[in-house]
Amino acid sequence: MAKHLVRAWIGLGSNLGDRGSHLARARAELGLVPGIAVVGASRIYETEPVGPEDQGPYLNAVIALDTELSPRHLLERLLDVERQGGRTRSAENSRWGPRAIDLDLLFYGDATVDEAGLAIPHPRLHARAFVLEPLYELAPAWVHPGLGESVGSLRKRLVGSEWVEVWSGEIPGWSTGLDPLEP
Incomplete structure (x- = not known):
């Protein structure tokens, strides 16, 4: 019997050290997790930080995963990859502070989850x-299950609200594009 795969969308960010290498390492490590296949990636964007102004710009990207893991187990794997990449979570290290790697579970199929420590879609x-x-x-046509609007529609509202530009650097082996979801 075939496993049921769910398309999940993960946000990646880094603003410490070799930012591009941190993103590449996280993407590669997620691809090694049993029950996860990395099936797509955006280009990499350089963006202004959110929160404290005394930190450098971020590199951000989104990757698509096909997974048989539950939302909670997927989140646990994301947190494992963050820890392996040097991320520590504490009161002193606020959620908006600088970090080598940040992984956010944005969407998990069309699921909505609101549990302690897990909110999907990302709030x-x-x-x-x-x-x-x-x-x-x-995924310009992907519909936010809580808001009922497409990613494209949500994006239109934010044009010009913060600087986001395609990063001019290069990461060896970083390919972009998306594989279709297998039935």
Whole structure:
């Protein structure tokens, strides 16, 4: 019997150290997790930080996964990859502070989840150009299950709200595009 696969969308961000290498490492490590296949990636964008102004710009991207993991198990794997990449979560290290790697579970199919420590869709994605711009590249017609609007429609509202530009750097082996979801 074939496993049921769900398309999940993951936001990646880094603004410390070799930002591009942090994104590439996280993408590669997720591809090694049993029950996860990385099936697409946006271009990489350089973006202004949200929160404290005394930090450098971020590199951001979105990747698409096909997964048989539950939302909770997928989140746990994302947190594992963050820890392996040097991310620590504490009161002193606020959610908007600088970090080597940040992985956000944006969508998990068309599911909506509101549990302790897990909210799907990501509760702030509709207000973040640094998420919507790369997500639009891969899934402009994807409908936000809570808002009933497409990624393209949400993106239009944010044009010009924060600077987001395609990064001019290069990451060896970073390919872009999207594979179709297998039935």
